[in-house]
Amino acid sequence: MTEKVDLDEIELEPDYRPSPDEPYMNPKQLAFFRRKLLDWRNQIVEDTTHTRQNMNESENQADEVDRASQETERYTELRTVEREQRLLSKIDAALRRIENGEFxxxxxxxxxxxxxxxxxxxxxxxxxxxxxxxxxxxxxxxxx
Structure with missing residues (x-):
């Protein structure tokens, strides 16, 4: 396994991509994956917040068909939020593995x-x- 390193100190070029030619899970690669996971996590949190705000702002429709359509949409959004919550748990676990040297x-x-x-x-x-x-x-x- 890899040793602990302060990944905040590592500067990555904007176009850096891990290469199989460099030592596996070196500090630069770990910093790359950490940044990737944090960016992904932030995007999911932002999307989830936006989805929840939309769900709270939606109005009750008087028309039965509109109401049914709205309920279907709400169910789909809830499933998406649930899936994203599970993904956030996996991202957090991956970030912990980076910190523990197990990633x-x-x-x-x-x-x-x-x-x-x-x-x-x-x-x-x-x-x-x-x-x-x-x-x-x-x-x-x-x-x-």
């Missing part, structure tokens, strides 16, 4: 998850191999 390593095998996978899914906790094994096991259990 970027599979929680099952301890092997590196990989820069490309983390760029695509920075909240990933499993390597591709471990995730595929988990999915195979879930399919087998569903079939039984």
């Amino acid at each position: 970027g390593y599979c929680e099952v095998t301890g092997e590196p998850i990989g820069v490309r996978r983390l760029e695509a899914r920075p909240v990933a906790t499993l390597s591709i191999e471990a995730k595929e094994a988990q999915e195979r096991q879930e399919r087998q259990m569903a079939e039984d």
